[in-house]
Amino acid sequence: MDDKDTKKLSKLRTPREIFNLLEENVAVVLDASAVKVFTLDESETKLVLRRNIDLNPNQKEEPVNPLNTSIWVQDPLIVHLMDVQKAVLTREINDNIAVALTEKRKTFLNAVREKMSALGAEICVPGFFKDKLVVIFMFDKKMSKHQYSQVEIEALGALARQSARVIDSFNGIKREVELFVSSIRKINDELEAKDVYTRGHSHRVAQFSAIMGRKLADEVSKIPFGEVCLYYAAELHDVGKTNLPVSIIQKQDRLDDKEWEKMKTHPFESSKIIKPLEKWFGRVVIEAVLYHHENFDGTGYPYGKKGEETNILARIIRVADTFDAMITDRPYRKALSHHECITELKRIRGIKLDAKVVDAFLEAYKEGLFKEVFYSQLESGA
Ligand SMILES: [Fe+2]
Numbered sequence: 001m002d003d004k005d006t007k008k009l010s011k012l013r014t015p016r017e018i019f020n021l022l023e024e025n026v027a028v029v030l031d032a033s034a035v036k037v038f039t040l041d042e043s044e045t046k047l048v049l050r051r052n053i054d055l056n057p058n059q060k061e062e063p064v065n066p067l068n069t070s071i072w073v074q075d076p077l078i079v080h081l082m083d084v085q086k087a088v089l090t091r092e093i094n095d096n097i098a099v100a101l102t103e104k105r106k107t108f109l110n111a112v113r114e115k116m117s118a119l120g121a122e123i124c125v126p127g128f129f130k131d132k133l134v135v136i137f138m139f140d141k142k143m144s145k146h147q148y149s150q151v152e153i154e155a156l157g158a159l160a161r162q163s164a165r166v167i168d169s170f171n172g173i174k175r176e177v178e179l180f181v182s183s184i185r186k187i188n189d190e191l192e193a194k195d196v197y198t199r200g201h202s203h204r205v206a207q208f209s210a211i212m213g214r215k216l217a218d219e220v221s222k223i224p225f226g227e228v229c230l231y232y233a234a235e236l237h238d239v240g241k242t243n244l245p246v247s248i249i250q251k252q253d254r255l256d257d258k259e260w261e262k263m264k265t266h267p268f269e270s271s272k273i274i275k276p277l278e279k280w281f282g283r284v285v286i287e288a289v290l291y292h293h294e295n296f297d298g299t300g301y302p303y304g305k306k307g308e309e310t311n312i313l314a315r316i317i318r319v320a321d322t323f324d325a326m327i328t329d330r331p332y333r334k335a336l337s338h339h340e341c342i343t344e345l346k347r348i349r350g351i352k353l354d355a356k357v358v359d360a361f362l363e364a365y366k367e368g369l370f371k372e373v374f375y376s377q378l379e380s381g382a
């Protein structure tokens with residue numbers, strides 16, 4: 001690790017960015033044959049395997065033993081790391097066993113060594129934040145068979161410390177976001193419960209969108225937290241309807257012009273309700289909701305935005321929302337068959353809907369990726 005890595009490290013904001021740095025730079029520079037990363041889970045009773053990277057090209061990839069995908073906090077390895085609060089090396093453990101004064105101590109250290117060997121760890125580097133063991137990096141032997149140097153061990157210690165800080169603050173933000181989203185979800189659930197036609201709608205739109213998002217990962221992942229923003233925006237896109245009169249939401253007939261004008265305000269109302277998400281995810285998540293009724297040809301509402309003037313998340317939600325509206329009964333018509341929906345999607349592909357998003361949808365449909373969503377629709381009775 002050099003200055004460049006340290007600079008990069010200070011800019012990292014998410015666990016995923018840290019793990020990528022570890023995989024792409026650190027492990028390579030160290031010449032490690034394999035790296036594992038464990039992080040403390042929410043219950044704080046175990047550390048869970050988050051990354052398992054095998055860098056030895058000659059090694060056939062072996063499946064991970066399920067017993068080694070999490071480590072309880074009472075495990076001797078964790079107890080030992082908590083005790084010494086620094087990197088632990090197999091060779092050091094061996095030395096300690098040789099000079100252990102009691103049988104009990106020897107048994108304990110043997111258990112630590114066995115665990116490290118089972119995990120393929122030549123060195124375990126713990127990362128603490130406020131005395132909490134947040135992360136452990138485990139490196140297997142170097143491919144050159146050389147030993148890890150003191151300088152490397154110290155650099156890894158610094159990396160683990162910084163990572164623990166990032167992971168802990170990330171988890172804190174995650175908890176705050178989840179708390180906020182779950183409160184909005186409640187409003188959404190109440191809204192959907194009022195209207196038999198939209199029961200389960202948000203959930204299905206979120207699922208359809210997430211699946212399309214994975215198909216369009218190249219574009220979605222360019223947005224910071226793109227997948228998460230897509231999911232939340234899709235789930236909460238209609239929550240603004242809660243601010244509309246019940247007489248409009250529950251109307252069993254087509255809306256008249258005045259009611260329809262009112263209905264067209266719901267994307268804006270939704271964007272107002274989810275506004276706090278902006279501080280964590282930026283404007284993109286708000287715009288994904290605000291523009292979910294914009295059409296690719298500019299015929300949508302509220303602004304008549306065209307083509308790629310709306311972000312990819314809004315264009316994905318637009319397709320999911322359109323499809324879900326077609327597969328459910330509406331006050332003025334029965335649900336369409338899947339065949340009819342697909343024909344309609346193809347007809348408006350590149351006109352009202354972004355062609356590449358429709359293609360992603362059709363591909364996923366063909367591959368049967370939406371099956372679970374359709375089952376959930378049957379269960380909800382929508
Ligand atoms: Fe909507």
Ligand SMILES: [Fe+2]
Pocket residue numbers: 201205237238321
């Ligand atoms: Fe909708």
